[in-house]
Amino acid sequence: MTSEKKCQGCGVLLQDENILQEGYTTSLENDICQRCFRMKNYGEYQMVAKSNEEYLSILKSVGRTKDLVLYITDLLNVDKDIEVVRKAIPNKMILVLNKKDALPKSVKEEKLIAYFEEMGLNFEEIIVVSVNKNYNIDYLLKRIKYYQTSKNVYAVGHTNAGKSSLINKLIKNYSDKTQELTMSPLPSTTLNTITIEINDYLTLIDTPGLIDSGSILNVVDSRMVKKISPVKEIKPKTYQIKKNQSIIIEDFLRIDYVDGERNSFTLYISNDLKVKRLLNSSNKDDLKDLSKKTYLVKYGEDLVISGLGFIKMVDKCEIDVYIDQNVDSFLRRNMI
Ligand SMILES: Nc1nc2c(ncn2[C@@H]2O[C@H](COP(=O)(O)OP(=O)(O)OP(=O)(O)O)[C@@H](O)[C@H]2O)c(=O)[nH]1
Numbered sequence: 001m002t003s004e005k006k007c008q009g010c011g012v013l014l015q016d017e018n019i020l021q022e023g024y025t026t027s028l029e030n031d032i033c034q035r036c037f038r039m040k041n042y043g044e045y046q047m048v049a050k051s052n053e054e055y056l057s058i059l060k061s062v063g064r065t066k067d068l069v070l071y072i073t074d075l076l077n078v079d080k081d082i083e084v085v086r087k088a089i090p091n092k093m094i095l096v097l098n099k100k101d102a103l104p105k106s107v108k109e110e111k112l113i114a115y116f117e118e119m120g121l122n123f124e125e126i127i128v129v130s131v132n133k134n135y136n137i138d139y140l141l142k143r144i145k146y147y148q149t150s151k152n153v154y155a156v157g158h159t160n161a162g163k164s165s166l167i168n169k170l171i172k173n174y175s176d177k178t179q180e181l182t183m184s185p186l187p188s189t190t191l192n193t194i195t196i197e198i199n200d201y202l203t204l205i206d207t208p209g210l211i212d213s214g215s216i217l218n219v220v221d222s223r224m225v226k227k228i229s230p231v232k233e234i235k236p237k238t239y240q241i242k243k244n245q246s247i248i249i250e251d252f253l254r255i256d257y258v259d260g261e262r263n264s265f266t267l268y269i270s271n272d273l274k275v276k277r278l279l280n281s282s283n284k285d286d287l288k289d290l291s292k293k294t295y296l297v298k299y300g301e302d303l304v305i306s307g308l309g310f311i312k313m314v315d316k317c318e319i320d321v322y323i324d325q326n327v328d329s330f331l332r333r334n335m336i
Pocket residue numbers: 098099100101102129130131132133158159160161162163164165166182183184185186187188189190191207208209210229230231232
C-alpha cells in the first residue's frame with residue numbers, strides 16, 4: 001500500500017510494497033523509510049539518483065509564494081552558478097554561508113561576506129554560520145524573525161550544503177519537537193519537501209538540494225565520500241611550485257604546472273586526503289589517462305574542483321588538470 005504519509009526523515013511518500021523503490025518501510029506505522037532508518041542508525045548510505053527537474057518545479061512553487069527563503073551554501077563548495085537559484089525565485093532571501101568551521105579560523109567573516117556581496121545578487125542579508133559548531137545560529141533566527149513575511153520559511157540550496165542539518169539545529173535549539181531530518185555526506189539525502197512547525201510563528205520547509213552533476217562525490221565510492229567531506233577545520237597545505245612539477249591528490253586528481261614563474265598553491269581540501277608532489281612531472285604518467293583540461297590562470301585566482309574544495313594560486317600560470325571527465329572544475333577570483 002502507498003500511504004499519504006511522508007517519511008519524516010527525507011520527505012518521500014511511505015510505501016510497504018516494493019523494497020526496491022523509494023519510501024519503502026516494513027510497516028506504514030513507522031515514521032521513517034528504511035533508507036533513512038539505515039542512514040540514521042548504521043551510517044549505511046544509499047545513493048539515490050535524482051534529476052533536477054523535480055527540484056526546479058519545487059523551486060518554482062517556492063517562487064509563487066511571498067515567503068522568506070534561506071539559501072544555504074557550503075563555503076567549501078560554492079557553486080559556480082550561485083545566481084541560478086537567486087534568479088529563479090523573486091522571494092526575499094537570506095544567503096546562509098555554512099560550514100565556517102571547515103575553513104581555517106584565520107579566514108575573516110567580513111571578507112567572506114564582502115566576496116558574496118560583490119556578486120550583486122540582492123540578498124536581504126548574508127550570514128556566516130556553522131551548524132556543526134552552533135555558530136551564529138541565534139543571530140540567524142533573529143534575522144529570520146526580522147525578515148519573515150509569513151509563518152513559512154523555506155530552506156533551499158545545493159545538495160549537501162547542510163539544509164537539513166540547519167533545520168535540525170533550529171528544531172533542537174528552539175522547539176520541543178523530537179523529529180529529526182536525515183542528514184548524510186552523500187548527495188540527494190532529502191527527497192521531497194518536509195514541513196516542520198517550530199512554534200506558532202515559524203514553520204520551516206526543507207527541500208531536496210539542487211544536484212551538482214559535476215561533483216566529484218558522484219564518481220567516487222562512499223568511503224572516499226567520507227574522506228572528502230571535511231568534519232574538522234582544514235589545515236591548508238601550501239606548496240611552492242615551479243614549472244614541470246605536479247601535484248597529485250589521492251588517485252583522482254593531477255595538476256601539472258606547465259608554465260609560469262615560481263608560484264604558490266594552497267590546497268583547501270579535507271585533511272584526510274593524501275597529497276603528493278612530483279618534482280619532475282615528465283618522470284611519471286600517473287593519472288594522465290584521465291580527461292585533461294588546460295587553464296590559463298590569471299593573477300589571484302582559485303581553481304575549484306566541484307565537491308572537493310579549491311586551490312588558491314597566487315600568480316598567473318598555465319596548468320593542466322587531469323580528472324574524471326564528469327567532474328567540473330573552474331577558475332574564480334580568490335575567495336580568501
Ligand atoms: N563541517 C561541517 N559539516 C556540516 C555542517 N553542516 C552540515 N554538514 C555536513 O554536510 C553534509 C550534508 O548535510 P545535510 O544536512 O544532509 O545537507 P542537505 O543540504 O540537507 O543535503 P540534501 O538533502 O542532499 O540536499 C553532512 O555530512 C553534514 O554533517 C557544518 O556546519 N560543518
